[in-house]
Amino acid sequence: MRWIACELHTHTQHSDGVQTLEELAAGAVELGFDAIALTDHNTMSGLAGKDSIASQYGLLILPGMEWTTFYGHMVTLGLSEYADWRSADPSQIADGIQAVHRLGGIAGLAHPFRIGSPACTGCYWEYELKDWSVVDYIEVWSGTFASIRTNNRRAFALWTDKLNEGFRISATSGRDWHAQMKTEEPLSVTYLGIPDGEQPTEELLVDSLREGRATVTVGPLLNLAIFADGHKFELGSVVSSPLQAEDQRELQASVTIDFTVRSGLWFLSDQTIKLILCSDQGQELDIEVTWSKNNANEPVCLSGLLLSPGPRKWLRAELWGIVQGAHAIIAFTNPVYFD
Template sequence: MMKWIPSELHTHTFHSDGSHSLLELAASAARLGLGCIALTDHNTQSGLAGAEQAERQSGIRIVPGMEWTTFYGHMLTLGIKEFVDWRVLGPEDIHKGIQFVHEQGGIAGLAHPYRIGSPICTGCFWEYNIHDWNDVDFIEVWSTLMPSVKRDSQRAFALWTDLLNQGYRITATSGRDWHGTKSDDPLPAVTYIGVEKADGTSLQVQIVEALRRGRAAVTMGPLLTLSVKTAGDEHEYAMGDCVEWHGKPDPMAMEVTVNVDMDIRREFYELQGDRLRLVLRSGQGVCDEIQIPAETAVYSFTLQAEAASQWVRAELFGCLGNAVTLVAFTNPVYIHAPAVQATAVRSGGRCEF
C-alpha cells in the first residue's frame, strides 16, 4: 500500500539566506499540512545540527540536503549527510559532482533551471553542460509560489516533457524555494512522495529512493495519482515503473487508472468552479481528456495499442488563484514496446497517438 507524503523539497534557514530557524521552518510546514521537508541551504549543511529535535517537536520528517549555489546553475542534492564541494566543478564537470552525490546514496536535480540569472540572480539560470541526462535524478519543474502560471516554470515543464520524449526517465518535482513565510503568500505547490513500508529503512531514505524511482505527484490542489494494468497481467504499475510489452497478449491493451483525491489537505487551497479537466497525455501528445466534477473519484481509461513505446501521465486543469491553469500532474508510467503505430481508446471516444 502506497503512502503519499506531502513534501516541500527546497527550503532555506538563516544558516544561508532564509529567515526561519529549522524548527520554525518545520513548524510552518506542519501548519500547512505537510509531512516532510528537505533542508537545502545554500552551500552549507550546518542547519541540520538541530534536525532531530525539530523532527520531534514538529512531527515533520527532515531530509538532509544542500543547494549547490554556483555561477553556472543551482542544483538540489538530497539524501547526503556529508558536504559535497562544488567549487572544483566547471561548466563541463557537473557529472563529476553528481557522481559524488550518488556515491553517498543521494540524488541530484536541477533547481529552477530557467529562472532569470545574472545580474538579478547570479547563477540561478542553468548553464552547466549536461552530456548524459541519465545522470540527472530530478528536475524542479515548478518553482516558487503559484508556479504553473510563471514562464520559467512553464519552460522547465516543457524541458522535462521533451526529455521524456527522448527516452530519459527523470522525476519531476516542485520547490517553493522557501526563504520565509508571509500571511498573504500565494499558493505553493506540493510534491507528494509515494513510499511503501520497508522494515529497517528510515523514512528519509525511503523518500529519497521514491524520488529516484519517480514515485511522485505534483499539485497546487488535489492529489492526482496514476497506475497502469495490462491485459492478462494482475501486476499494477505505479508512477516511475516501466511496462515491458514483451511477451504480453496481442492486441495489447492497458487500463490506466487515475485517482483524484479532493479530500487530502483540502483546507489549504480553494478551487473556483465545480468542474475540472482531466487529461491523459502520452509521448505522442494528448490521447484523451474528460470534464470531471471537483470531487474525489477514480477514473479508468483503456488504451489499446500494438505498441506504445514512451510514457503516459495524467494532468488536471482548473481555476485556481483566479487563473485557469494546470493544477496538478503525475510523474509518468513508462512504456517500452516496439515503435509502431498505436491507438488509444476510451469508452465513448477514440484518439490517435
C-alpha cells in the same frame, strides 16, 4: 501506496533565509506538510539538531544542500555527508552529480530557467550536460503560484522534452522557501509515494523520488496506474515490451483524484476540471471531472480507461482548470514508463 506531502526546497539563516530550522518546521506543519528538505546554499550546517526538531514537530527533515554557483543551482538530497561543490566545472557537472550519488544522494536542477545575472546570479542553468541520464530530477515548479510562471513553463517543457528523448527523470516542485511570510498565492506540494504499511523515513522518501514515485499539485492529489495483462504499474514503474505490444490485450489506465488531502489549506472554485492523459505520442485521453467543494469528501476514481496498444515511452496524467482566475495546471503526475 501511501503519499507523503513534501516541501523539497527550503532555506534557513545558515544561508540566505530569515528563519530558523525550528521556525521552518513549525510553519511546514501548519501548512500540512509531512516532510521537508533543508537545502541551504553550499552548507549543511543548518541541519544541526534536526532530529530533535523533527521529533518535536512530527515532521521528517531530509538532509540536503543547494549547490549555488555562477553556472546554475542544483539541489542535492539524502546525502550521507557534505559533497564539495567548489570544483564544479561548467562542462563537467556530471562529475559533481556522480559524487553526490556516491554519497547516497540524488541531484536535481533547481529553477533552471529563472532569470540569471544580475537579478539572480547563477539561478539560470548554464551547465553543459552531455548525458542527461545522470540527472535524478528537475524542479519544474519553483516558487508560489508556480504553474503560471513563464520560467516554470519552460522547465516543464524541458522535462517533457527529456522524457521524449527516452530519459527517465523525475519532476518536483519547490517553494524555495526563505521566510515565514503569509501568502495568498497557491502553494505546490510534491507527494512522494511509499509502500503501504511502511513508516516514512528519510531513505524511503529519497528512494521514492529517485524512482519517480511522485505527483505534484496545488490542491488535490492526482495518481495514475496502468494495468496490462493482469499486472499493475504505478508511477515510476516500467511496462515491459511484451505487455504493450500490439498483439497483446489492451492497456487500461486508472486515475484517482483525492480532494480530501490537506483539507482547508487550498482552494479551487467550483468548476469542471479537465483530466488529460498524455505521452510522447501526444494527448491520449481527455475527460471532464466536476469539482465542487460541497461533494469533495471522497476521492474520484476513474478506472478502466482504455489506451491504444501502440508503443510509447511514457504516460502521465495532468489536471487542468481555473486557479485564482487563471487557466493552469492544477496537478500532474510523474510518468509510468514503457520499454
